Amino acid sequence: MMVVNRSCRRPDQLREFLDNRLTADQETALVRHLDTCSACQQRLELLAADVDDWSDVQEMLSAGREGQCDAAGGDTPDPAATDDRVDQKPSLDFLAPTDDPAMLGRLGTYEVAGVIGCGGMGIVLKAFDRALSRNVAIKVLAPQLAISASARRRFAREAQAAAAVVHEHVVPIHAVAEARGLPYFVMAYVPGESLEQRLERTGPLAVPEILRIAMQTAAGLAAAHAQGLVHRDIKPANILLENGVERVMITDFGLARTVDDASLTRSGVIAGTPRYMAPEQAQGDGVDHRADLFSLGSVMYAMCTGRPPFRAETAMAVLRRICEELPRPIRQINPEIPDWLVEIVERLHEKDPAARFQTAAEVAALLGQHLAHLQQPTTVPRPPRLTRRRRFASPKRSWWRRPALAAVMLSTLGAGMVGLLGIGYLTGLFSAVSDLPEDRGLSPSAAVGQAYDGPSEQQWDAEVARVQQTIHDIAVGWFQAADVQPIDTWSESVSELKHQIEGLQHELNDQAM
Amino acid sequence: MNEIPDTRHSLLVRLCDRGDQQAWAELLEIYEPLIYRLARRKGLQHADAEELTQEAFVAVAAAIERWDPDPNRGSFRGWLFRIARNMTVNYLSRTRPENVGVGGTGFRHLLEQQPAASAEEATFFGREYRREAFRWAAGEIRGEFQESTWKAFWATAVEGHNIKETAHALEMSVGAVYAARSRIMARLKRKLQQLEGR
Numbered sequence: 001m002m003v004v005n006r007s008c009r010r011p012d013q014l015r016e017f018l019d020n021r022l023t024a025d026q027e028t029a030l031v032r033h034l035d036t037c038s039a040c041q042q043r044l045e046l047l048a049a050d051v052d053d054w055s056d057v058q059e060m061l062s063a064g065r066e067g068q069c070d071a072a073g074g075d076t077p078d079p080a081a082t083d084d085r086v087d088q089k090p091s092l093d094f095l096a097p098t099d100d101p102a103m104l105g106r107l108g109t110y111e112v113a114g115v116i117g118c119g120g121m122g123i124v125l126k127a128f129d130r131a132l133s134r135n136v137a138i139k140v141l142a143p144q145l146a147i148s149a150s151a152r153r154r155f156a157r158e159a160q161a162a163a164a165v166v167h168e169h170v171v172p173i174h175a176v177a178e179a180r181g182l183p184y185f186v187m188a189y190v191p192g193e194s195l196e197q198r199l200e201r202t203g204p205l206a207v208p209e210i211l212r213i214a215m216q217t218a219a220g221l222a223a224a225h226a227q228g229l230v231h232r233d234i235k236p237a238n239i240l241l242e243n244g245v246e247r248v249m250i251t252d253f254g255l256a257r258t259v260d261d262a263s264l265t266r267s268g269v270i271a272g273t274p275r276y277m278a279p280e281q282a283q284g285d286g287v288d289h290r291a292d293l294f295s296l297g298s299v300m301y302a303m304c305t306g307r308p309p310f311r312a313e314t315a316m317a318v319l320r321r322i323c324e325e326l327p328r329p330i331r332q333i334n335p336e337i338p339d340w341l342v343e344i345v346e347r348l349h350e351k352d353p354a355a356r357f358q359t360a361a362e363v364a365a366l367l368g369q370h371l372a373h374l375q376q377p378t379t380v381p382r383p384p385r386l387t388r389r390r391r392f393a394s395p396k397r398s399w400w401r402r403p404a405l406a407a408v409m410l411s412t413l414g415a416g417m418v419g420l421l422g423i424g425y426l427t428g429l430f431s432a433v434s435d436l437p438e439d440r441g442l443s444p445s446a447a448v449g450q451a452y453d454g455p456s457e458q459q460w461d462a463e464v465a466r467v468q469q470t471i472h473d474i475a476v477g478w479f480q481a482a483d484v485q486p487i488d489t490w491s492e493s494v495s496e497l498k499h500q501i502e503g504l505q506h507e508l509n510d511q512a513m
Numbered sequence: 514m515n516e517i518p519d520t521r522h523s524l525l526v527r528l529c530d531r532g533d534q535q536a537w538a539e540l541l542e543i544y545e546p547l548i549y550r551l552a553r554r555k556g557l558q559h560a561d562a563e564e565l566t567q568e569a570f571v572a573v574a575a576a577i578e579r580w581d582p583d584p585n586r587g588s589f590r591g592w593l594f595r596i597a598r599n600m601t602v603n604y605l606s607r608t609r610p611e612n613v614g615v616g617g618t619g620f621r622h623l624l625e626q627q628p629a630a631s632a633e634e635a636t637f638f639g640r641e642y643r644r645e646a647f648r649w650a651a652g653e654i655r656g657e658f659q660e661s662t663w664k665a666f667w668a669t670a671v672e673g674h675n676i677k678e679t680a681h682a683l684e685m686s687v688g689a690v691y692a693a694r695s696r697i698m699a700r701l702k703r704k705l706q707q708l709e710g711r
Contacts, residue, residue, distance in 0.1 A: 017692070018699040027692075034688030041691050048695040049702045054670065057698065060647035061671045113673075133678060191672065202546055203559055243667075306559040333560065 008037060014044050062191075094140070094180050103128070107138060108179045110186065117237075126189060135189035136174065139252070140182055152183045159185040165227050169220030171240065171251040187251065192243035195299070196236035204306040204334050207341065211371040213239070214300050216248035218364035221296065224250075225289040225360055232287065234295035235276040236302055274319050275308045279351050282319040290353040293360060297348025304345065305333040323351070335506065340370065343386045536590035537577075539649075539708060541570065544597055547645045551605060551638075569604075573597055590710030598642065605634045650704040658697060661685060665693035 016022050017030055034041055045054065095105025095112055103111040110127040116137060117124050125138045141155050156176055163173035163185075175186040195213065199205070205213070217239055224231060231238075233252055240249040274282060278294035281287050301309040309327035312318045327349070330342050344366065350356045357363045369383040548569050552562035576596060580589065655663060661683055668679045669690060680690045 018696055020696075031686065031688040031692050034691045035686050036688075044691060044695045045698075048699040053702060054698070056643065057647065057670050057701070058673055060644045061651060061667075062673075133682060135672075135674070200553075201550060203549055203553070203563070 008033070008040055011043065011047065014040070014047050017044075018048055094182050096180070107140070107184065108177055110136060110138060112138070127186075129186075137171075137187045137189045138184050139187065140184040152178070155183045159183075161227070161229050162224075165224045165229060167220050167223035169216045169248050169250060170223060171249045190240045190242050190249050190251075192241050192246075194237050195239040195241060195303070198241055199236055199302060199306055205303045207336075207338065208371060208374055210300060210303045210341070211367050211374070212246075213241070213248055213303065214296065215364050215367035215371060217250060217296060217299065218360045218367060220248065220250040221289075221292050221360035222364055225292070230287060230289050231292050231295075232281065233276075234292050234299060236299055239299065274315050274322070275310055277319070277322060278353075279323045280353060282322050288353070289360070290356055290358065293348050293356050293363065294350075294353075296360070296363070297345050297356075300341075300345045300348065301327060301330060304330045304337045304341070307333075309349070331506075339502070340383075340385055347386055533589045536593050536710070540573070540593055540597055543642075543645050543649050543708070544569070544601070547642060548601060548604075551601070551641065555605075569600065572600065588710040592710075594709045598638070601642075602635050602638045605638055646705055646708060647701070650701050650708065654697070654700050654704055657700065658693075662693040662697065665690045666697040670694050670698060 013022070013026075013030070017027065022030065034044065049057075095107055098104075098106040098111055100111055103113055105112050107125070107127065109131060110129055112125050112127045114126050115123060116126050123140050125140065127136050127138050128134075129136050141152070156178075159173060159176040163176065166172065171190055172188045173185055174188065177184060177186070193201075217234070221231065221234070231250065231252075234250070238250060238252045240251055241247070242249055276295045276298040278287070278291035281291050298309050310318050310321040310325070312321055330337050330345065331339075344363075348356055348363070357366075366383060369380075372380045373382045545566055548566045549562050552565045553559070557565065573593070573596065577593070580592065658666075665679060665683055665685060668674045668683070669676050676690050677687060680687045683690070685693075
């Protein structure tokens with residue numbers, strides 16, 4: 001029953017308010033009236049939109065997928081992903097009863113409003129902190145992992161260490177506690193979606209965004225590494241993009257270690273998805289902060305291509321790939337990614353930790369420079385390319401993959417291009433046929449086989465050998481015809497030429513497709 | 514997304530009305546992520562999903578060539594969004610998404626069909642479309658409001674917080690929070706109606 005009193009506004013005045021047609025004084029008076037009159041409050045809301053619209057707005061715009069735990073996005077058919085889910089519908093029996101009918105239960109002094117997500121380690125809840133009148137996120141260790149006292153202690157210790165990291169790109173931890181025997185920790189609630197949800201929604205990101213997100217992630221990592229903390233589980237699901245400002249917030253620090261021991265001793269199976277794990281981690285070797293950098297490389301790969309770099313049917317197969325194989329070249333999946341960015345990802349993806357960037361801080365700085373150059377090309381200089389230590393992996397694969405194309409290209413080239421090819425040949429572009437020390441890599445056909453695991457691998461061998469021979473002949477002929485300086489002094493022009501060759505190759509590929 | 518080759522120029526010539534050009538642009542903004550996402554859900558890889566999205570727009574652009582500006586048929590904008598919806602719903606009801614074909618011919622066929630999807634697919638599409646449209650509309654109108662007004666709306670209408678507590682947290686009066694959320698909601702609704710030409 002609504003009570004209509006004298007000062008209640010007529011519906012048409014409410015309508016006028018919504019259409020911005022009241023004077024400032026009339027508005028002030030109306031707003032004051034709305035402080036107390038519940039009848040007018042409801043009338044205004046129904047004038048603005050009907051009941052379905054109001055509930056739609058909540059469902060459509062809250063990107064946190066609150067509610068149940070369902071498989072993110074639906075159906076990328078990848079069984080390794082299901083390793084990430086402990087339960088489809090988590091049991092919330094551990095919550096204490098609450099007086100508030102809108103809430104699910106209570107945990108400590110927090111009123112639990114709903115479930116944000118579940119992972120291999122536990123459940124993340126959205127809760128309201130009555131004392132401080134703010135929303136928080138609570139991560140509760142999964143009950144089956146909390147049975148051993150040592151696991152619980154370790155969980156608490158890790159959370160304490162993580163709480164010590166204070167940085168704009170790390171989700172702050174407010175408290176660590178235990179309720180009904182279950183350890184949990186309380187973090188700031190970050191409204192927004194995770195990078196994983198974002199990639200599900202939109203696919204690969206634009207280059208400036210990739211740089212921005214990677215740079216902020218690296219900065220957060222640097223802060224944690226400075227405290228001696230290694231994240232161990234960097235992946236898109238743990239990188240939150242704060243609503244509105246799209247600021248990166250890394251979550252779930254240092255907790256993977258808690259899980260490894262608890263779950264490994266129980267069943268010998270690694271919990272959680274290993275898709276972004278570093279090889280040394282996968283092999284159970286000693287892990288240091290550089291493992292996070294490998295994972296960052298995998299995250300950047302996912303941002304460039306829309307999918308993780310290492311995929312397979314089972315978790316074990318994924319780990320094998322991580323340790324032994326190179327992912328499919330980024331430019332084959334997304335040709336719009338510039339090579340300097342591909343190089344950065346490849347450097348982060350080096351199997352040997354000593355070959356990667358050595359600190360998150362230097363990665364953040366480099367990405368920052370690139371971003372600044374992109375935004376102000378005329379005033380900020382482009383950062384120098386990374387020095388290549390190894391053979392030139394991806395374009396060579398695509399090159400050899402189309403030996404027919406290669407033959408066509410050769411036959412239509414003039415002497416100038418032949419010269420380019422010759423130089424390219426001699427400096428290791430086609431490294432398997434050269435003796436240069438840094439090119440003790442795979443032969444082209446083996447590289448093709450590695451990348452394309454397919455029955456057609458054998459077909460390429462004969463073609464490849466034929467083209468190799470042709471190039472060898474050309475190069476020999478060219479260098480006999482001219483006075484040639486030692487190779488080292490060519491390095492500058494060589495990278496220029498390599499560029500041109502790549503460019504041509506891409507053009508030809510595009511036309512051929 | 515890359516410019517749709519060859520259709521862009523003729524399209525602009527065809528759509529001489531600025532309002533029509535805007536309708537086309539907004540259709541792209543909403544349907545591009547939407548179709549991509551639906552295609553991924555159907556199991557397509559990224560590159561294939563992207564290609565499919567392109568084909569869909571090529572088909573719609575071709576349909577525009579045949580658009581007949583007859584006042585009895587309603588606005589261009591309304592027509593445009595209707596055919597895009599029909600086409601996408603029909604696409605969803607196919608079991609083999611890759612059979613749609615290249616060059617947009619498959620999509621054109623879908624355009625000409627009467628919507629024949631099951632109620633379930635239509636509902637599913639409806640929700641996904643609405644989700645995308647809401648996101649788009651919220652982004653479009655956000656700049657029209659002050660920070661505190663927007664926060665009041667977001668906290669109570671989207672995140673479901675208690676109105677009194679939000680008012681307290683944002684240092685606004687309760688009346689102001691009610692005013693903010695209703696006003697923004699009304700604006701959102703109007704924006705959505707404008708989108709489809711209603």
